[in-house]
Amino acid sequence: METVERLIRSTQELLWERGYVGTSPKAIQRAAEAGQGSMYHHFAGKAELAKAAIERSGAELRAAADEQLSRDGSATERISGYLKRERDVLRGCRVGRLTADPDVVADPELRAPVAETFAWLRTRLAEVVAEGRRNGEYPAGLDPDRTAATIAAVLQGGYVLARAAGSTEPFELAVQGLVDLLPEATK
Amino acid sequence: METVERLIRSTQELLWERGYVGTSPKAIQRAAEAGQGSMYHHFAGKAELAKAAIERSGAELRAAADEQLSRDGSATERISGYLKRERDVLRGCRVGRLTADPDVVADPELRAPVAETFAWLRTRLAEVVAEGRRNGEYPAGLDPDRTAATIAAVLQGGYVLARAAGSTEPFELAVQGLVDLLPEATK
DNA sequence: GTCTATACCGCGATAGAC
DNA sequence: GTCTATCGCGGTATAGAC
Numbered sequence: 507m508e509t510v511e512r513l514i515r516s517t518q519e520l521l522w523e524r525g526y527v528g529t530s531p532k533a534i535q536r537a538a539e540a541g542q543g544s545m546y547h548h549f550a551g552k553a554e555l556a557k558a559a560i561e562r563s564g565a566e567l568r569a570a571a572d573e574q575l576s577r578d579g580s581a582t583e584r585i586s587g588y589l590k591r592e593r594d595v596l597r598g599c600r601v602g603r604l605t606a607d608p609d610v611v612a613d614p615e616l617r618a619p620v621a622e623t624f625a626w627l628r629t630r631l632a633e634v635v636a637e638g639r640r641n642g643e644y645p646a647g648l649d650p651d652r653t654a655a656t657i658a659a660v661l662q663g664g665y666v667l668a669r670a671a672g673s674t675e676p677f678e679l680a681v682q683g684l685v686d687l688l689p690e691a692t693k
Numbered sequence: 694m695e696t697v698e699r700l701i702r703s704t705q706e707l708l709w710e711r712g713y714v715g716t717s718p719k720a721i722q723r724a725a726e727a728g729q730g731s732m733y734h735h736f737a738g739k740a741e742l743a744k745a746a747i748e749r750s751g752a753e754l755r756a757a758a759d760e761q762l763s764r765d766g767s768a769t770e771r772i773s774g775y776l777k778r779e780r781d782v783l784r785g786c787r788v789g790r791l792t793a794d795p796d797v798v799a800d801p802e803l804r805a806p807v808a809e810t811f812a813w814l815r816t817r818l819a820e821v822v823a824e825g826r827r828n829g830e831y832p833a834g835l836d837p838d839r840t841a842a843t844i845a846a847v848l849q850g851g852y853v854l855a856r857a858a859g860s861t862e863p864f865e866l867a868v869q870g871l872v873d874l875l876p877e878a879t880k
Numbered sequence: 881g882t883c884t885a886t887a888c889c890g891c892g893a894t895a896g897a898c
Numbered sequence: 899g900t901c902t903a904t905c906g907c908g909g910t911a912t913a914g915a916c
Contacts (some may be wrong), residue, residue, distance in 0.1 A: 509881085523739070524795055527715040528910055542911090543882050552910070578795040603855035606785070606793035608711055617859065624857045649812060652870030659867035669792035670811045672804065680846035682836030683839030687874040696899085717891055729893090730900050741893070 512538040517559035522600040526607040526616070528557055553653050555614055563600045564623035568630075575630055582688050583636025585631070585657060593643045595674040598665040628654045644689050660684045697735050699725040703747035707785040710868045713743055713794040713803070744802055751810035755817075762817055768825025769875050772818070772844060778870045782861040785852040815841045831876050847871045 507515075516537035520529040531552050535545050549555040567675035574588040601623050611615045638644040660680050667676035694702075703724035707716040718739050722732050736742040761775040788810050797803045818841035825831040852858050854863035 521902075525712070525714070525793060527712070528795065531911080533911070536836050541884090542881055543884080547881060553775045599853075602850075602853045602857070603793050605853045606712060606790050608715065611856055611859070617857070621859065624854055624863070628854075628863065647873075649870065649873065652866045652873060654870075655851075655854060655863050655866035656847055656868075656870030657876065658855055659847045659863075659871075660843055661846075661850060662790075662853040663846030663848060663850030664842075666786075666789045666853075667811055667815075667846055669798055670789070670804070670807045672798070672808065676811070676815065676842050676846075679839045679842035681843075683836065683841075683843030684874075686834075686836065686839060686845075687843065687871075687876075689874075718893080719891070728900055728902090734899060828889075857905080 509538070509540050509544055511622060512554060513540055513545060514558050514562055517555050518563050518600065520596065521556060521559055521563070522603060525603060526610050529556075538583050553613065553616065556610075557593065557619070560601070560604065560610075560616060561619045564619045567599075567623055568626055571627055572630065574636055580643075581634050581643050582685070582690075584634055585688070586685050587687065589657070589661065590628055595665065595677045597666045598669055598671075599662060602662045606687075624658065630654075631657050648689065657684065696727050696731055697713075699747050700727055700732060700735060700742060701749055704742050705750050705787065708743060708746055709750070709784065709790060712790060713797050716743075740800065743797075744806070747788070747791065747797075747803060748806045751806045752786050754786075754810055758814055759762070759817065762821055768821050768828075768830050768874070771821055772875070773872050776844070776848065776872065782852060782855045782864045783859075785856055786832075786849060789849045789852065811845065815845055817841075818844050834840065837875065844871065851854055 513534065517529070517534050520533055520537060524533075526611070527554075531542075531545060534540075534552075534555065535543060538545075567665070570591075571588060571660040571685065574591055575584050577584055577587065579587070601620055604610045604616075604620050608621065628651070635644065635648065635650040635653045639646060639648055664677035664680040667673050667680060670676075700721065702714070704721050707720055707724060711720075715737075716741055718732060719727075721727075721739075721742065722729060725732075732742070736745070757778075758775060764770050764774065766772055766774070766850045788807055791803075791807050797807065815838070819837040822831065822835065822837040822840045826833060826835055826837065851864035851867040854867060855861050857863075
């Protein structure tokens with residue numbers, strides 16, 4: 507694999523694990539098996555490399571979510587499938603995690619890919635809810651944008667509760683609790 | 694105010710803002726207007742001080758939540774009141790934020806107060822849901838533990854979405870979306 | 881493109897004076 | 899109890915050789 511690629515992937519992993527403040531150029535170089543000079547040749551500094559890594563992680567999150575949400579089935583089936591797909595719950599969300607980092611939130615260049623990822627996700631979820639509403643699965647009164655935000659929040663919050671507990675259980679409870687609350691098909 | 698008290702409160706603020714890795718003893722001393730020797734006289738080190746600060750924040754979170762959840766009103770009214778009480782949404786949750794910190798999650802001493810806080814919160818919310826179920830407000834099939842986890846997750850996830858967007862809007866959408874989904878009183 | 885050397889600063893803590 | 903001095907280490911980057 508080329509150096510640039512190794513640098514980006516190593517940065518993705520470290521940002522996921524330790525966040526932006528907790529990730530040093532030196533640690534990235536070690537993980538990527540790249541030298542100091544090599545890293546600074548390809549990237550202006552930590553921030554620029556982080557930006558590339560965050561964009562990559564955002565793209566991967568979108569692809570994975572879209573894969574689930576574009577399957578066949580009812581809206582609830584697709585949403586439920588997305589929520590329950592295999593996840594490394596205790597590692598948390600690689601994109602959502604970054605919102606805890608003040609340096610990421612404060613820097614427009616770094617926050618942008620995070621913002622875009624969740625904007626896309628909420629829009630995509632709202633489409634699925636709207637489809638369910640159109641075909642009579644959901645009542646006309648169900649607001650797609652609100653429901654989409656709730657679904658995305660349960661996931662992100664589920665990670666928080668799981669990491670707090672040191673167990674995947676609260677995540678699974680939260681997800682199942684949400685699925686329970688989704689309106690049943692009004693056949 | 695006494696030195697110890699100033700140290701704890703300053704640490705609470707810094708942990709909220711910058712997390713554990715992002716908070717240095719020097720920054721704490723500056724914020725608390727305490728000297729180096731003073732801090733190390735009262736606390737063995739950064740970890741011990743952080744533990745005291747996290748315990749304090751957890752106690753404050755529990756008190757604030759209990760205040761809302763113990764009011765008069767239906768279960769949905771109390772839950773809704775808790776979700777919609779005034780919050781500094783863009784600052785996020787001072788306790789939930791810590792789950793992003795690998796050093797906190799890895800250290801049992803630091804994770805314990807975080808775990809206990811959310812365990813308490815989920816239990817308290819489950820009580821409210823169970824009360825709503827007993828008095829006929831909620832159907833018998835509604836699972837209190839699941840629903841409680843979902844409510845707590847929506848809050849924590851709402852913060853994540855809001856910070857990602859740089860706006861409180863996704864938080865408010867997620868909360869309202871959840872309230873919409875809660876069963877209406879079967880009168 | 882990648883290497884090594886160098887720089888400056890802040891981190892987290894200890895030591896001992898007052 | 900609080901102060902200043904000191905320590906070893908790592909963060910983040912620049913410079914210039916190869």
